[in-house]
Amino acid sequence: GAVVSQHPSRVICKSGTSVKIECRSLDFQATTMFWYRQFPKQSLMLMATSNEGSKATYEQGVEKDKFLINHASLTLSTLTVTSAHPEDSSFYICSAGGGGHGKTQYFGPGTRLLVL
Amino acid sequence: AQKITQTQPGMFVQEKEAVTLDCTYDTSDPSYGLFWYKQPSSGEMIFLIYQGSYDQQNATEGRYSLNFQKARKSANLVISASQLGDSAMYFCAMREGHNYGQNFVFGPGTRLSVLP
Numbered sequence: 220g221a222v223v224s225q226h227p228s229r230v231i232c233k234s235g236t237s238v239k240i241e242c243r244s245l246d247f248q249a250t251t252m253f254w255y256r257q258f259p260k261q262s263l264m265l266m267a268t269s270n271e272g273s274k275a276t277y278e279q280g281v282e283k284d285k286f287l288i289n290h291a292s293l294t295l296s297t298l299t300v301t302s303a304h305p306e307d308s309s310f311y312i313c314s315a316g317g318g319g320h321g322k323t324q325y326f327g328p329g330t331r332l333l334v335l
Numbered sequence: 336a337q338k339i340t341q342t343q344p345g346m347f348v349q350e351k352e353a354v355t356l357d358c359t360y361d362t363s364d365p366s367y368g369l370f371w372y373k374q375p376s377s378g379e380m381i382f383l384i385y386q387g388s389y390d391q392q393n394a395t396e397g398r399y400s401l402n403f404q405k406a407r408k409s410a411n412l413v414i415s416a417s418q419l420g421d422s423a424m425y426f427c428a429m430r431e432g433h434n435y436g437q438n439f440v441f442g443p444g445t446r447l448s449v450l451p
Contacts, residue, residue, distance in 0.1 A: 262442065310378055
């Protein structure tokens with residue numbers, strides 16, 4: 220199946236700093252990527268839909284100025300958590316679809332963010 | 336309203352036995368896809384099986400089969416011959432439409448524990 224990578228896999232930062240998470244589709248072009256957040260013992264919640272070459276679409280309740288998304292190419296989308304606070308600590312997962320790879324989305328391995 | 340319901344927060348099964356994980360969904364779109372993912376403690380989302388709304392036969396993938404009852408809007412996952420490595424969270428998800436550029440909606444998940 221298609222491969223999606225995320226970097227970093229784990230990050231610890233101080234409150235008030237910004238953290239950038241990269242999501243790459245390694246063997247296919249992804250016109251659309253999705254960013255999810257998962258709190259402990261909960262399901263995945265969609266944060267935003269990232270479209271190559273256009274602005275991301277954010278879900279209700281997600282602050283677009285806090286969670287900056289850039290989908291500059293068909294293989295890379297980035298999520299930047301600006302001025303991170305402890306409540307932003309979570310597991311962030313991206314997925315990618317498109318490029319003729321069938322019906323499923325392909326998920327990255329996730330990034331665990333801990334804000335101290 | 337909940338689009339995906341998984342009524343079993345936790346399930347136990349004896350090794351080598353079969354287990355059924357329940358999933359019901361709600362949509363008015365005649366075209367949709369149903370997916371099951373496994374999430375081990377590492378956090379990665381592993382695609383297991385897919386069922387399209389127009390598929391006439393139940394999907395099967397190795398030890399996984401999907402019991403699709405369209406009129407009842409249910410898409411239960413059956414795991415045959417359970418293995419210890421099957422212990423994980425299992426999520427049912429739905430995509431409305433057949434465009435893989437559209438996001439998934441996830442159920443709350445079921446934690447499966449396989450007993451030796």
